[in-house]
Every structure is written in C-alpha cells, then in structure tokens.
Amino acid sequence: MPHLGLVTVVVRDYDEAIAFYRDALGFDLLEDTRIDSEKRWVVVAPPGARETAVLLARAATGDQEARIGDQTGGRVGWFLNTDAFERDYERMRAAGVTFEEAPRREPYGTVAVFRDLYGNRWDLIQLNARARQDGML
Structure with missing residues (x-):
C-alpha cells in the first residue's frame, strides 16, 4: 500500500535547519548524507514517526531561495500531531519557537x-477522541 514517505522543506542552510528541527521541535535526525560538495540528503522526523518524514533541502537556485519561508503562500502547510499538547507547546515555547x-x-x-x-x-495539534475515531489525521 502506498504511503507518503517524505515532504520537502526548502531551507537556507542545512546545519541551522537541523538545529531548529532537532533542538526546538524535538525531531530526530534520521539521515545526513553528503551527496557532493554542495548537496546533502538530510531527513528529520518527530520521535517515533513511522511513515512520513521531512527532507530538509537547501535552496540551490534563486527561485528556490525566494520560496524559503513561504512555501505554501502563507497557509499552514504542515500539521504536527501530538498526544500531549500542553507538554509540547510549553517545551517548544521554551526552546524559542514562535507561536502566532x-x-x-x-x-x-x-x-x-x-x-x-x-x-x-x-499547526501543533492534539486531536480529540472523536476526531481520532473519525480518522482525521
């Protein structure tokens, strides 16, 4: 059965992106492989994630650089599910994450x-029992 394996986030710098996703969001660094002198294959995911992970892709062109930070035209583009909203909200705020x-x-x-x-x-989101029962991701 097919599943979504990776989603890409275009970043300015690999190391600063790894630090943010690992230290501020609490993600695990799953892979950091050098492809050539400019390109790396960097994959992060929330702890315990079984299917989908995030590929941190450094912008390589002017068009890609222009999209850093606005990949979805200002809409929420990613949904980070949690089983303990208050715990993760407070941890992320303490780590410097900016909540709107x-x-x-x-x-x-x-x-x-x-x-x-x-x-x-x-979105940082904790689904209630009914939403989980209804299959909302």
Missing part, C-alpha cells in the same frame, strides 16, 4: 499555529 496565537479549542481538538525557523506556518 494562544492555544485554542476547535471541534477536532486543541491547536496553535507556529512558525518554523524560516517563517513557514505549522
């Missing part, structure tokens, strides 16, 4: 929008 809003309750669970190191918008 206070946590809010929605019919599907608790959510707050944050920005990654470049300005891309993410």
